[in-house]
Amino acid sequence: MKLIATALLKAQKEMGTAKKDAKNPFFNKNYADLNSIREACMPHLNNNGIVVLQPTAFIDGKNFIKTILLHESGESIEALTEIIYSKINDAQSQGSGITYARRYGLQSLVNVGAEDDDGNKASNPTPTTPQVEKAWLNKDSEQFAKAKKWLQGDGTIDKIKAKYRLSKEVETLLTTL
Secondary structure, eight states, X not given: OHHHHHHHHHHHHHOOOOOOOEEETXXXXXXXXXXXXXXXXXXXXXXXTEEEEOOEEXXXXXXXXXXXXXXXXXXXXXXXXXXXXXXXXXXXXXXXXXXXXXXXXXXXXXXXXXXXXHHHHHHSXXXXXXXXXXXXXXXXXXXXXXXXXHHHTTOOHHHHHHHEEXXXXXXHHHHOO
């Protein structure tokens, strides 16, 4: 692990933070997508003799992305990130889950920073304020159409539930084609 550790140290000294240049229209937030994470780290890793591999792996009944940093010496470091997706037997949902796992797996393994609104809220909680009850998401609303479209991309039903109250009917309509 001596050569890859030295190369990774050099690469990390050269890396900057990933740009939050992707937009989540459902929550009106910007985030660093997979390409931003790759742009922040890949040239520096490659210049220091490290290649990144991200194959899928099936372990104990679960799907993972295995992020591997492979040094030209043959030494490697790897980590697993579980692939989470909201719709079974839906290629688009699974593809989004794979992309999400690749992004967070790579970002975590090479320690690339990117501003994360959710993370900032978790680590810097606001003073206690009264809880505002979430609005119901209605199936004939503009918000429903946006939520449906967002789920067809990288969105998750849990994020929608965090923002809205859902009836069983609306949840079923959102999660089926």
